[in-house]
Each structure stands twice: as C-alpha cells, then as structure tokens.
Amino acid sequence: MQSTPNLDQFIPEELTRIAYQGFQESKKAFGFLHKQISDRLTNTIVPEQATKSKPLSPEVFEKLQVRLKSLEEKDWQDAQNGVYPSSLLFDNPWSDFFRYYPELCLDMVKIWDRLQKKEFQKFDNAIDRTGYPDYYLQNFHYQTDGYLSDMSANLYDLQVEILFNGAADAMRRRILAPLKQGLQAFASLPPQQIKVLDIACGTGRTLRMIRGTLPQVALFGTDLSPAYLRKANQVLSEIPGELPQLLQTNAESLPYQDNYFHGLTSVFLFHELPASARQAVINEAFRVLQPGGVLAICDSIQATDSPDFQEMMNNFPSIFHEPYYRHYTTDSLEERLRQAGFINLQVENHFVSKYWTAYKPVV
Template sequence: MSDTLTKLTYQTFQQSKNYFGLAHKLLSSRLKNIISATEQTQIQPIPNEVLLKAQQNLNNLLEVDWEDAERGVYPKSVLFDNPWEDFFRYYPMVWLDLPQTWERAQHKRYQEFTQDVDINGYPSYYVQNFHHQTNGYLSDLSANLYDLQVEILFGGSADPMRRRILAPLKEGLEVFSDVSPRQIRVLDVACGTGRTLKLIRAALPKASLFGTDLSPAYLRKANEFLSQIPGELPQLLQANAEELPYLDNYFHAVTSVFLFHELPAAARQQVIEQSYRVTKPGGTFIICDSVQMSDSPEMESLMESFHETFHEPYYKHYTTDNLVERLEKAGFENIDIRVHFMSKYFIARKPA
C-alpha cells in the first residue's frame, strides 16, 4: 500500500472514530432529556468558531501523528491499533451504566460505592465517582469501560494524544546512548489499563517497562491487555504515586498520562517530587494532561464547566496551576511545553 493511500486510510479511520464519539454524545444527550424531561437544563450550544478551531487542532494532531510514524518514532501499524473486540463487547455496558451516572450527577452523590468495593487504604481524594461512574476507578467494570469512555470523550483522539509523548521520550533517552536498549528502564505513573505502556513498547521494543497504579482492577486489566503483545511483560505494581516504591535515580525516563488533573494541588507536587527522585540524572520526565486556560482561551466556558459536568473535582484548579513552577521547585530544568489538540505536554529534564 502506498504512503498516500495509507495516510488516507489512517485519516478515514480516525474520522470514523470521531463521528462515532459525536453520535454517541448526541444520542445519549437526547435519551437523557427524554428520561429526565422535567429536569432539563438549558445547555448553551458551542460557538461555531470554537468547533472550527477544535477541528483544525484535531487535524493538526493527526498530521503530527502521521509524521512521527513516517520518521520511525513508532511503526505505522500502531496508527490503526484499536481494541475493537473490547469496544463492541463493552459498549452496551456504557449505555446500561448511563442512567445510574445521570442520577448520581443529578443528586451530587460523589462518593458512592457498592459494598463489594473496598475503599480502605486509599487517599481521600481518590475515593470519588470520577466521571460520575459507578464505583469510581475501583471496579472491574470501570476498568473495562475506561478506554472506550475516553475514546468517546475525545472523539477517537486519545491514542494520538498519548503518542505525543513518544518522540520526546526517545529524544530524551539519546543521552543514554552508551546504555544497552535492554537496560533502559521507563516508568509510567498511573498506568491505568496499560494503553500508554503498549505504545511505549511499540516505540521501545527492547526497553524494560514498569507501571504503577492505585487501582487493583485497572492493574488486572493492564496485565490482561499487555500480556497479549509481544516482548517482555511490563512490571506492574499497585502503588500511590506520592510514594513510588523504587530506588533513587532508577529510571532513565518517567511518564504520566492524564493523571495530574485528577490530583489536588499538594498531591501534584508530591508526585512530581517522587518522579524527580526516581529519575536518573540526565533523565526525562514527561507529563501529558489536559490543556489549561492559557492554552485555549476560546474554550474557557467549556473548561469552566467541565469539572461539574464530568465530576473532576480538581480539574478547575489544574487549569490554572503553574506546573512549570512545580517542576522547577522539584529540581527539573529545561522544561519544554507542547500542546496538541486537547492535551498539554511538559517535558522536563533532571540535571545530569
């Protein structure tokens, strides 16, 4: 297949996921209004200029994604990777869970867990029904639905946004050119279902990969998911990112994707401090998370309401938090900032 045809196929693939996400949001919104007709709230339409800007930013993201694959940051096959079997299997469950989600949001029940879920031993900020979902991040159902829900939220662009960490990750590892590829160690903090680790494996097929997460359910899902791919299985541990169970100066690189907006300010700083501690001198720490207010002023109204719409209790503070200052306070330097579509990236170096 020619590069032109492959690129066209990729663009069509991504747009189909985008349309799927839009269709789901439209149908679920209308269904909610039918079920809760007496409790409708007036939702302001998104201005056309914001929609056009978002589409332009999405197109730019997909172009960069293609270019990185073309120059060998990761194989082109990664561009078409999607867990279709899981998505078709679990999509009906998304709909089945929506009525409970809507009811929970309506009555502002933010810390509601079923009796079979053990909530002891977790930080209080973690015991939340993030996204109003049943049992927060502490159930197998949540772990099974997460990737599908994120794809719907971001219109199929979650993986392209995750992949934007791979180029700076590989560039940062160049300072360790005298180290065997098999001796390179990379940690993904709050690894969730393991999708970021799978992408890192595609870019660094010989490296030793590690992941931590607070949720046993998500780690079970990650182990199941990652065991299906070739190469050494990443070493996964249940751990609080504020107390990483690793030696000082152990990793050549540390990543964290879509975590920081779900942390209160003090925890953000502590996770950064821990990431600095376990990163080798000369190593790289990469944060991927939501854009902030200063990056997209035209989306201010959406960001203002996002924390209530999706119950992200720490998101609003995150949107104005100075992460560069936090990184520098921990000791990182030469901090590079990039923005792609709905995500922002902080690439920080630990002094050699």
C-alpha cells in the first residue's frame, strides 16, 4: 500500500544520495527566499515585531547548520538501512506548496493585524468553537483561525517546512525507527492485526510516513480539528487502497478500549499543551497501549538539551504565538512518562527536535 515504488530497486545509491541532497537544498532555498520577503515586509509594516527577537549569532547559526547536516545524514542512513524506503525522502507535497503559497503571503496581512492589536484568540464568526478546551482556542503561530479552518490546514505543512528550513519531514521520520523496532515485540501477529495510532495527527504527514514504512499495519489517527482531519483524509486517500481511520477527539480522553494499540506516535503536540493536559495525554496513551507496546514522541528541544540555543528558544514564543512553550522547555516529559507507568525510556535529540521512546510494561 505504499504510495510510490522503492527507489532503491531502480536507482544506484550514489545517484539517490545526490538527488536527496539537491532535494533538501531546494527546500532550504525556498524557505530562505520566503524569509527574505517576509522579513522585509514585516519590518516595513510592523517594525515593532522585529525588536522582539535578536538575530542568531554566527556561532549559533553555524551550530544549527552542523546539526541540520547531521539530521539529513541520519535521514539518509535510515533509508539506506531499510528502516523506510528511499521514496519517502522525496515525498513532498510540492503541488500543495505552490498552490497555497500565494494564500500564505496574503494571510500575512491578517497576521500583522493581529500582531498590532494583540489578538491571539481571534476566529472567523462562522467557525463553531463549542466543545473545545480553552487552551486550544489560540491563534498558534498567529495563524488565521488557529487550527479550525480549512485554510489553516492547507497552509500548515508549507508553514512548518519554511519554519524548519526544509527539515520538518526529516524530523518527523526520526520516530519511524523506534516505532518499527518497538513493534517487533508483536512480530508473531499477522501485520494487518497490528494497530498504530498517531495522536494529534494533524494533516496526516506522519501517518503517510508510517504507511510507507509499515505497509500492512492498521493505521489510526485522532485530532481535535475537523479541518485538519479533512486534510489528513485527502493526504492519505492519495495512497492506493488506503482507508484512513480518523477520528475527531481530545487526546486527553481517547475513545478506545484499554490495551487496544500496539504502537503510538505523537509529533509536535506537547509544546502546545498546558502542563495538566500533557500529563492527561500521556496517561491516556498508557491506558490504550498494549503491554509491551511502544510510544514514540517527537517535539521541540528543551532548555537542558542545548544551552547554546537557549536564546533561540526564548525568542520562539515571542516571534510565534506559543503560550505554553516556555513551560514546556523546562518540563520533564521523562518524569511524566514514568509517572504514567512507562518504562525503558530512551531520549534523543536531532536538529531542533527531541524524541522520547517508552514502553508499557508486560504484565
């Protein structure tokens, strides 16, 4: 059920590597050009925003570039080692990017207006906001309608790729190796019986990567946003034979039986949750995971991981509306995972992201 054939069968390794490097450079160039345009317009129209953050020092910038290259090398090596097919390295929604880039630029006008008026919880009147937790009703990243409109869902992947200098997908893919390894505990089961849930699946990018890595497992996704679930359904339906099992729900109260899933993933969720919600989501993950099952989390680096990047982390919630990020950077997800009952914790860092792998004990 993979969306594209495995390039390893047809193209020599060295040519694939050159193509991958060129592909990554093209995404960086795209992001650099956008940043130049965005910075000039922002400094002209809302110059006070420019004073909220200082430019990175040459030393910090160089360290970031080294870490970015290391991430790309790890991405390449995982594909070469068979963790996932090389086709995933090139699976980028370019048609969406070019289709929606003009809308992204036009949306900047609305962003500037919210910045000047300090309106961080503004939504279109047509959007139904009932039933959502208060912490969710935010214009995260200052984006129009937060996570509750189709326009937001269409722009999200493009925005994130620009933010992370073309590295967003490479960072997402770092959860695939620990997930695949963790599911080996259930190798005696038919693959179709192995169930994997992506919590806060958003536009479905992570689920699409899991499908490319594990072509036969049963995939599930949950999210609070009906608009993002519609986008995820579109993204996953592009895969021949894929029938997305997507559900709108709050991850603090998952509507699944105890011990239902063999594997769980969550990407870029916890920094957008208040502390109590972080613990509630982790507790629910523990409940719905089978004994011996694996949880793989990807999120932002934290203060103790990279002291050199502390100023950058301090700037982030000022430049982008991220009301829970500061607390997240000093929060111990390791302790929260242990409190819920998880064991065998493993922690890694790649570029500007952090990863936790944890297991539910076998009774």
